[in-house]
Amino acid sequence: MELETLLNHAPSPIEELTIPVARRKGVRLFIKRDDLLVLPAYGGDEAFSGNKWRKLKYNLLAARTGGQNRLLTFGGAYSNHLAATASAGKLFGFETVGIVRGEEIGDDNPTLSHCRRCDMQLEFVSRADYRLKTNPYTIQKLRKRFGAFFLLPEGGTNTLALRSCSEWADEIAAQWPAETMPDYICLSCGTGGSMAGLVRGLRGRSIALGFPALKGSFLRGEIEHMLRGKPAYGRAWEFEEAYHFGGYARFDERLIDFINAFYGEHGIALD
Numbered sequence: 431m432e433l434e435t436l437l438n439h440a441p442s443p444i445e446e447l448t449i450p451v452a453r454r455k456g457v458r459l460f461i462k463r464d465d466l467l468v469l470p471a472y473g474g475d476e477a478f479s480g481n482k483w484r485k486l487k488y489n490l491l492a493a494r495t496g497g498q499n500r501l502l503t504f505g506g507a508y509s510n511h512l513a514a515t516a517s518a519g520k521l522f523g524f525e526t527v528g529i530v531r532g533e534e535i536g537d538d539n540p541t542l543s544h545c546r547r548c549d550m551q552l553e554f555v556s557r558a559d560y561r562l563k564t565n566p567y568t569i570q571k572l573r574k575r576f577g578a579f580f581l582l583p584e585g586g587t588n589t590l591a592l593r594s595c596s597e598w599a600d601e602i603a604a605q606w607p608a609e610t611m612p613d614y615i616c617l618s619c620g621t622g623g624s625m626a627g628l629v630r631g632l633r634g635r636s637i638a639l640g641f642p643a644l645k646g647s648f649l650r651g652e653i654e655h656m657l658r659g660k661p662a663y664g665r666a667w668e669f670e671e672a673y674h675f676g677g678y679a680r681f682d683e684r685l686i687d688f689i690n691a692f693y694g695e696h697g698i699a700l701d
């Protein structure tokens with residue numbers, strides 16, 4: 431598949447959701463269907479979609495332009511970014527290497543088995559070693575071991591990813607009634623790269639409201655760091671920190687019930 435496919439896509443649709451409790455409070459709720467921005471990956475798995483499409487597109491172009499045919503990246507055993515990178519390799523003809531946090535777990539994890547089906551080479555490292563993933567010495571060792579590669583940081587979050595996430599803002603503005611914008615734009619946050627890009631693109635036109643999937647408020651610092659030099663956006667984003675359900679990839683019955691009920695009412699599968 432040609433990489434240009436990633437650039438020339440129609441805007442993902444915006445749909446209104448009917449939610450009685452919101453309506454009673456005078457809130458209108460819309461959903462931007464980035465889940466419909468999807469390429470069928472290997473064996474019908476749809477692992478290349480949504481913000482991963484956006485975050486990877488300029489990176490894949492940069493890799494191709496730079497003559498790199500191998501991508502190396504990092505992620506946890508349930509990382510959608512790892513799965514998307516593996517799909518990208520299969521779809522666009524890159525070799526892929528995934529450095530996975532924690533001990534090897536069996537093939538029963540759908541994320542990792544998808545990566546394997548896409549021929550991603552997986553390397554499992556201890557949590558202590560994983561923490562050194564941005565250390566230049568670590569990268570140097572990886573280059574010795576795997577040869578030249580295009581480096582994608584954890585979650586695919588880098589300047590090129592922020593650039594394409596910033597495009598969300600104008601895309602939404604073009605779909606929204608002229609001269610107006612939503613009061614809030616809500617999104618889930620892992621590394622916060624999507625949120626930082628969105629805030630940049632919005633330039634204060636809406637407030638970005640992030641829901642971190644991880645415990646702790648360290649993400650504030652990360653976002654501030656990514657927005658450095660743009661202090662004016664300090665008030666243009668907020669976090670709602672009570673919905674991590676114990677951390678990344680954790681869940682309880684309440685969350686599963688909510689996902690199922692939402693699917694039943696709106697036909698949209700939440701992640």
Ligand SMILES: *Cc1c(COP(=O)(O)O)cnc(C)c1O
Nearest residue numbers: 510585619620621622623624701
């Ligand atoms: C990757 C991912 C996120 C987090 O994106 P960041 O840019 O790392 O914050 C949120 N939701 C879903 C469904 C994802 O796959």
